[in-house]
Amino acid sequence: MDQKNVLLKPELPSLKLLGRGKVRENYDLGDHMLMVATDRLSAFDVVLPQGIPDKGAVLTGLSVFWFGLLRDVVGTHFVTADVAKMPGDVQKYASVLRGRSMLVRKLAIVPFECVVRGYLAGSGWSDYTRTGSISGIRLPAGLRESDKLPEPVFTPSTKATVGHDENVTFETVKENLGAEMATRLRDLSLKVYLKAADYARSRGIILCDTKFEWGQTPKGELVLADEVLTPDSSRFWPVDGYAPGKAQPSFDKQFVRDYLISIKWNKQPPPPDLPAEIVAKTSERYLEAYKRLTGKALKD
Numbered sequence: 001m002d003q004k005n006v007l008l009k010p011e012l013p014s015l016k017l018l019g020r021g022k023v024r025e026n027y028d029l030g031d032h033m034l035m036v037a038t039d040r041l042s043a044f045d046v047v048l049p050q051g052i053p054d055k056g057a058v059l060t061g062l063s064v065f066w067f068g069l070l071r072d073v074v075g076t077h078f079v080t081a082d083v084a085k086m087p088g089d090v091q092k093y094a095s096v097l098r099g100r101s102m103l104v105r106k107l108a109i110v111p112f113e114c115v116v117r118g119y120l121a122g123s124g125w126s127d128y129t130r131t132g133s134i135s136g137i138r139l140p141a142g143l144r145e146s147d148k149l150p151e152p153v154f155t156p157s158t159k160a161t162v163g164h165d166e167n168v169t170f171e172t173v174k175e176n177l178g179a180e181m182a183t184r185l186r187d188l189s190l191k192v193y194l195k196a197a198d199y200a201r202s203r204g205i206i207l208c209d210t211k212f213e214w215g216q217t218p219k220g221e222l223v224l225a226d227e228v229l230t231p232d233s234s235r236f237w238p239v240d241g242y243a244p245g246k247a248q249p250s251f252d253k254q255f256v257r258d259y260l261i262s263i264k265w266n267k268q269p270p271p272p273d274l275p276a277e278i279v280a281k282t283s284e285r286y287l288e289a290y291k292r293l294t295g296k297a298l299k300d
């Protein structure tokens, strides 16, 4: 399918590629790094053939918004999203990069994903149904899917390079990184979650759960890295229609998931093409998430 207005694979030949993820491509700028959010979409851990218009800009715009809101709470890796303020080598690609790129401090990334859950969903819900716990944290009996937890919990996971991340206990993080670092990661992650969840709630959105990545500066300062609090790293639920006892529709990818289930795709590559209507509706959802959370349209 021929698609205009989407970026699937940036061509930035004079920049040094540091890594290519499912959605983002990172370029090495010495002490700094350029993060470029493409319009790629992954569902069930597989990248789909079609891009979602404006998705990269929504992911970047939301991260920038949150870095601003969180500035008083934690240090972050964010430097600028203004291409005109980036190095000259980057500026020459301004037309490709504008709106979808962030210049950040290059960090030594902590090798655990710092997940915080305020509600029971996804792998947290399936762990709870099997064991009554998530990541070794005992929870009250009788909770339903999507129920609010008595208090948010820190449920770290491995950073799998291939396949799915696996939930690990706080003990495992301690054994690997030491008690002091593990405790800082947990306390900071919970603090950021609480601040963000409070804010999201004021905008009619429940922040079910989210995944943070933290990194260390050369001086050893621990700062918030990666994308933050985007639909790709978090579950956002509209407050209207929230009904525990079942899975909540996901704000962004639900049309894609429903479509893939309806055609009985076996979730193994290669993924099928997405119809234009599903692509358009998904794009609207991402834009809607941006607007609801920030209070203004992305393209005003």
Ligand SMILES: Nc1ncnc2c1ncn2[C@@H]1O[C@H](COP(=O)(O)OP(=O)(O)O)[C@@H](O)[C@H]1O
Pocket: 019, 020, 021, 022, 023, 024, 025, 026, 033, 077, 104, 105, 106, 107, 108, 109, 213, 215, 225, 226, 227
């Ligand atoms: N400030 C930073 N310094 C170095 N690496 C970072 C920084 N922020 C994020 N990263 C890394 O950049 C990558 C982001 O790319 P992404 O497309 O999200 O990959 P993935 O598919 O692994 O999630 C992740 O591996 C993340 O750990």
Ligand SMILES: [Mg+2]
Pocket: 021
């Ligand atoms: Mg990622």
